[in-house]
Amino acid sequence: MLSNTGNFLLFINIFLSFLIIYNSFKCLKIKNNLIFKNIYQISLLQSTLILICFFTLTSAFIVSDFSLITVYQNSHSLKPLFYKISGTWGNHEGSLLLWVIILTIFSFLFLIYNKNHPKNYRLHTLIIQNLLILGFLLFIIFNSNPFSSINPIPKEGLGLNPILQDPALAIHPPLLYIGFVGSSIYFSAAMASMISNYSGSLFAQSIKSWVLISWIFQTLGILVGSIWAYYELGWGGFWFWDPVENASLLPWFAMTALLHSLLVLEKRNTLYFWTIILCLMTFTLSVTGTFLVRSGILNSVHTFANDPSRGIYILVFLSLMIFASIYFLFSKYKPTNDLINSNSKETFVLINNWFMMFYLITVLLGTLYPIFTDAISDNKISVGPPFYNSVIIPVVIAFLFFMAIGPQAKWIKNKFSNLRSILLILSGAIIINFAIVYFLKSYSLISNLILISSLFLIMSSIFDFFKQSKLSFPRIVSHLSFGFLILFIGLNHNFSVEKDFNLKLGEAKKIDDYEFALLDLKLSQENNYKAVVGKLEVNNSNTMKRRVLYPEIRIYDNPQTLTYEASIQTNFLGDHYLTMSNIDRSEYYNIKFQHKPLMIWIWISVLLLSFGGFLSLFKNAKNN
Amino acid sequence: MQKIIKSIIVFLFIFVLLVFYNSLDRETNYSTDYLVGNKLEKINLKSFDDDKIYTSEDFKKSRYTLINFWASWCAPCRIEHPYLMQLSKEKNLKILGVNFKDKKINASKFLNELGNPYYYMTKDTTGKQSVNFGIYGIPESILINNETIVLKKFVGPLNEQNFNDIKEIINSL
Numbered sequence: 001m002l003s004n005t006g007n008f009l010l011f012i013n014i015f016l017s018f019l020i021i022y023n024s025f026k027c028l029k030i031k032n033n034l035i036f037k038n039i040y041q042i043s044l045l046q047s048t049l050i051l052i053c054f055f056t057l058t059s060a061f062i063v064s065d066f067s068l069i070t071v072y073q074n075s076h077s078l079k080p081l082f083y084k085i086s087g088t089w090g091n092h093e094g095s096l097l098l099w100v101i102i103l104t105i106f107s108f109l110f111l112i113y114n115k116n117h118p119k120n121y122r123l124h125t126l127i128i129q130n131l132l133i134l135g136f137l138l139f140i141i142f143n144s145n146p147f148s149s150i151n152p153i154p155k156e157g158l159g160l161n162p163i164l165q166d167p168a169l170a171i172h173p174p175l176l177y178i179g180f181v182g183s184s185i186y187f188s189a190a191m192a193s194m195i196s197n198y199s200g201s202l203f204a205q206s207i208k209s210w211v212l213i214s215w216i217f218q219t220l221g222i223l224v225g226s227i228w229a230y231y232e233l234g235w236g237g238f239w240f241w242d243p244v245e246n247a248s249l250l251p252w253f254a255m256t257a258l259l260h261s262l263l264v265l266e267k268r269n270t271l272y273f274w275t276i277i278l279c280l281m282t283f284t285l286s287v288t289g290t291f292l293v294r295s296g297i298l299n300s301v302h303t304f305a306n307d308p309s310r311g312i313y314i315l316v317f318l319s320l321m322i323f324a325s326i327y328f329l330f331s332k333y334k335p336t337n338d339l340i341n342s343n344s345k346e347t348f349v350l351i352n353n354w355f356m357m358f359y360l361i362t363v364l365l366g367t368l369y370p371i372f373t374d375a376i377s378d379n380k381i382s383v384g385p386p387f388y389n390s391v392i393i394p395v396v397i398a399f400l401f402f403m404a405i406g407p408q409a410k411w412i413k414n415k416f417s418n419l420r421s422i423l424l425i426l427s428g429a430i431i432i433n434f435a436i437v438y439f440l441k442s443y444s445l446i447s448n449l450i451l452i453s454s455l456f457l458i459m460s461s462i463f464d465f466f467k468q469s470k471l472s473f474p475r476i477v478s479h480l481s482f483g484f485l486i487l488f489i490g491l492n493h494n495f496s497v498e499k500d501f502n503l504k505l506g507e508a509k510k511i512d513d514y515e516f517a518l519l520d521l522k523l524s525q526e527n528n529y530k531a532v533v534g535k536l537e538v539n540n541s542n543t544m545k546r547r548v549l550y551p552e553i554r555i556y557d558n559p560q561t562l563t564y565e566a567s568i569q570t571n572f573l574g575d576h577y578l579t580m581s582n583i584d585r586s587e588y589y590n591i592k593f594q595h596k597p598l599m600i601w602i603w604i605s606v607l608l609l610s611f612g613g614f615l616s617l618f619k620n621a622k623n624n
Numbered sequence: 625m626q627k628i629i630k631s632i633i634v635f636l637f638i639f640v641l642l643v644f645y646n647s648l649d650r651e652t653n654y655s656t657d658y659l660v661g662n663k664l665e666k667i668n669l670k671s672f673d674d675d676k677i678y679t680s681e682d683f684k685k686s687r688y689t690l691i692n693f694w695a696s697w698c699a700p701c702r703i704e705h706p707y708l709m710q711l712s713k714e715k716n717l718k719i720l721g722v723n724f725k726d727k728k729i730n731a732s733k734f735l736n737e738l739g740n741p742y743y744y745m746t747k748d749t750t751g752k753q754s755v756n757f758g759i760y761g762i763p764e765s766i767l768i769n770n771e772t773i774v775l776k777k778f779v780g781p782l783n784e785q786n787f788n789d790i791k792e793i794i795n796s797l
Contacts, residue, residue, distance in 0.1 A: 291644065292644075295647075295648055297644070297647045297648065311648045312645075312648065315641065315644055315645060315648070318641070318644075319641050322637050322641070323637070326633065326634060326637065330630055368640075371643065371644075371647050372643055374647065375643045375646045375647045376643070502699045583699060583700050588699040588700070
């Protein structure tokens with residue numbers, strides 16, 4: 001029953017997409033600035049039906065309707081309700097449906113919230129967005145249908161991958177999707193802008209909120225994924241330069257560059273083509289990331305199942321998008337003479353864009369290079385943190401300085417304000433840095449420079465807060481929190497302690513200032529897994545503090561999987577992090593202990609960063 | 625000039641997309657099961673005590689060889705050690721020990737304490753040689769015949785069952 005309903009709704013949605021495209025072309029032929037009422041109605045109906053379609057799938061998960069292959073493969077009747085619901089998007093097919101929902105809803109909202117822009121531009125955006133929707137709907141129906149049924153109906157499902165049974169992972173996909181699928185709307189708008197010759201500051205205004213929304217959610221999505229990897233995968237850090245993490249970071253760089261170049265386009269009416277390129281690039285990178293992850297080229301928890309036909313479909317779609325973008329860009333491109341003063345705000349925004357492009361290219365190269373060497377020379381290599389750290393970190397130092405100085409520059413004018421205060425702040429930053437180094441006794445040139453530059457950014461943002469108008473508040477919050485983010489990362493990196501050793505029950509071990517003892521092992525039976533819970537005592541002879549941590553080894557039944565749950569004690573000064581893993585056929589357990597100072601502040605900084613974006617969105621909505 | 629730039633951009637994208645297409649059918653899961661039944665080609669192991677290099681030629685003399693990857697810092701290696709000691713008494717089998725990323729002094733201490741089952745003693749201080757054998761954890765053992773064809777792979781410490789399997793293979797004619 002649910003299978004038929006779902007399939008029916010999918011087909012109706014395809015029909016509605018065609019209808020919207022047809023009506024839009026018809027409306028374009030009429031020479032006035034009014035859009036047919038029925039286009040609004042069909043768009044609303046389309047959004048409503050795709051939501052109902054999604055809820056149909058959700059209810060199939062809730063009632064454990066194993067007649068659907070997707071439910072059978074990814075759910076189990078004993079699973080807690082919360083994870084039954086989040087199971088809807090915890091698999092390839094269901095998550096694609098979430099893609100289409102975001103494409104559709106953004107399409108509708110863009111249509112109704114941009115009434116003061118020309119009809120041609122809005123309708124072309126709608127047409128292109130609906131072509132994207134159609135592409136994904138056809139992909140769902142012919143290749144990845146969540147409503148495919150199975151006969152005879154199995155009595156029980158196979159269960160959701162246990163490491164995905166986690167609150168953070170339940171909200172991570174929707175957040176990230178609003179981010180990178182949301183970028184589709186300015187991809188469509190950029191194409192429409194070229195087709196309908198609607199350029200300049202008005203175009204910038206029409207997409208600004210959408211860029212902000214996707215940027216905020218992309219930031220939050222990356223944050224939640226990162227927190228999840230921290231406590232669930234037992235990696236014990238905040239970022240690993242894992243190819244899948246990189247895939248989410250690439251569109252983020254493009255979005256951040258776009259946010260800044262939009263300011264120039266809005267205020268000064270220059271950098272139009274560059275802004276268009278960034279719009280196209282953001283969504284193209286999002287689809288590229290999806291392709292790499294879903295096709296199984298990059299292996300991770302996101303690779304739900306290896307199916308090359310899936311990859312081919314996304315690849316064809318990606319190629320069409322890229323070549324359509326290139327075609328319009330080349331045919332519409334006109335060299336412009338952008339006069340920009342070297343000390344003006346425009347220059348600094350451009351500098352931000354260069355830095356973002358540098359990061360983007362570095363991460364893109366690092367991510368794709370192993371794929372290329374493997375495909376071309378059969379040579380398996382891996383690009384790891386040393387590459388990214390050594391290429392990116394020194395550049396971040398310069399970036400932070402520009403980020404602090406940039407907002408002091410004025411639009412157009414070749415003049416700097418507050419040069420003296422900048423120097424004062426810089427000296428303050430250097431003094432604080434050496435105070436930190438003196439008290440905590442650690443020295444390396446690069447980390448000193450990181451601390452100085454981030455403190456410089458923090459202090460100049462605080463200075464701006466008191467000096468500049470309230471209008472710059474969102475920018476100040478974002479820049480300030482980015483400064484904090486880098487500062488905390490720097491401190492965390494420098495003062496982290498890591499110990500790795502084997503221990504058996506009843507044994508104690510002393511390593512440097514720490515003494516570890518495995519006091520007890522208990523077996524506990526939970527609803528959908530059983531767990532071996534260790535009781536580990538950690539004594540720090542330096543601070544005379546005693547801690548007891550309870551790491552777990554979980555054994556899930558459906559599907560049978562072993563996971564290692566870290567035991568983490570968090571406070572405002574730092575995290576104590578401990579994982580325990582069994583060594584095959586041995587009474588010893590491998591223990592990994594870490595002390596990570598200021599960990600929670602890294603998460604808070606990112607949260608604050610996206611809050612800055614939210615404030616900017618609020619300000620933008622108020623102005624328009 | 626503009627035309628050249630445009631064509632370069634288009635070719636660049638075509639190239640990237642072709643590489644993506646080519647990568648689709650590749651096996652990305654790391655597995656060493658394929659090794660069983662294959663011939664070990666690139667054997668090049670340094671002796672533990674001197675500068676002698678062991679190559680596949682050296683293993684032709686004995687009918688079977690068990691290559692065992694171990695280290696003094698590896699707790700499970702202690703557990704499998706008694707099995708290795710017993711296997712060292714088999715006349716059809718010679719055991720080759722590869723001391724993996726270890727310090728010589730610790731490794732010697734380990735063998736003095738628990739006994740030395742190894743007919744050949746080699747070392748892989750950097751861990752690079754072991755990659756050629758498809759090793760991704762310690763301990764692991766590989767049973768080969770005199771043509772250096774892999775008969776069986778054992779991931780993790782050897783247990784009673786593995787011990788019996790090995791005995792059965794080497795004593796069958």
